[in-house]
Amino acid sequence: EVQLVESGGGLVQPGGSLRLSCAASEFSFATYWMSWVRQAPGKGLEWVANIKQDGGEKYYVDSVKGRFTISRDNSKNSLYLQMNSLRAEDTAVYYCARDGDRNWDHWGQGTLVTVSS
Amino acid sequence: QSALTQPASVSGSPGQSITISCTGTSSDVGGYNYVSWYQQHPGKVPKVVLYGVSSRPSGVSNRFSGSKSGNTASLTISGLQAEDEADYYCASYRSPASWVFGGGTKVTVL
Numbered sequence: 001e002v003q004l005v006e007s008g009g010g011l012v013q014p015g016g017s018l019r020l021s022c023a024a025s026e027f028s029f030a031t032y033w034m035s036w037v038r039q040a041p042g043k044g045l046e047w048v049a050n051i052k053q054d055g056g057e058k059y060y061v062d063s064v065k066g067r068f069t070i071s072r073d074n075s076k077n078s079l080y081l082q083m084n085s086l087r088a089e090d091t092a093v094y095y096c097a098r099d100g101d102r103n104w105d106h107w108g109q110g111t112l113v114t115v116s117s
Numbered sequence: 118q119s120a121l122t123q124p125a126s127v128s129g130s131p132g133q134s135i136t137i138s139c140t141g142t143s144s145d146v147g148g149y150n151y152v153s154w155y156q157q158h159p160g161k162v163p164k165v166v167l168y169g170v171s172s173r174p175s176g177v178s179n180r181f182s183g184s185k186s187g188n189t190a191s192l193t194i195s196g197l198q199a200e201d202e203a204d205y206y207c208a209s210y211r212s213p214a215s216w217v218f219g220g221g222t223k224v225t226v227l
Contacts, residue, residue, distance in 0.1 A: 035216075037163075044120070045155070045163060045206050047216040059214045095162070103153035103168035103208075110162065 002027045002106040004096045009111030016086050022079040022096030030074040033099035036081050038092035086115045121207055121219035128225040134195040137222045139207030147188035151210035154192045158203045202226045
């Protein structure tokens with residue numbers, strides 16, 4: 001069964017940095033686009049970024065451009081999200097998700113990022 | 118980047134049918150057959166129930182169906198059951214090169 005396990009969340013001060021990781025298993029990681037999707041407490045879902053199989057294309061929601069960087073290491077079956085200049089509005093559960101056929105067909109359990117002083 | 122527009126809440130009695138709308142623009146919903154729908158129970162991970170406007174993943178009940186007309190996509194749940202009570206989100210590709218969700222709809226089974 002496809003598994004996606006996020007880690008790296010926690011409490012960080014405004015302006016700080018955090019790096020999220022997502023360990024993938026039980027599927028051919030290198031053949032899929034991958035995404036990060038977040039959900040602020042009590043709010044809806046928001047697509048954050050995605051990355052092509054070889055890392056050659058990366059796309060971001062406007063609100064994180066220039067601050068967040070998505071990357072992957074296919075040799076380690078891992079997806080990352082480097083988050084810099086964090087703001088209170090970045091507080092959310094961050095999900096790693098596999099890009100299937102026009103949908104996110106598998107999701108991790110999420111990791112909570114809290115930006116607060 | 119504005120979200121797609123969904124009603125905040127929809128309710129129905131067991132056995133009834135309900136429809137949730139998802140309105141966008143020609144740059145997203147209307148321009149591509151890339152609409153998907155996600156069900157999220159409280160405290161749980163989202164689960165895809167429809168993709169490509171009207172396709173159902175393996176294992177999803179055929180009580181879930183989808184359609185699109187112009188810039189509005191719809192999710193219909195027929196034969197409403199207690200287990201269908203959840204939040205539902207639509208999502209679409211948005212040109213150029215991004216994805217957008219709807220604000221979410223809370224479905225209540227009366």
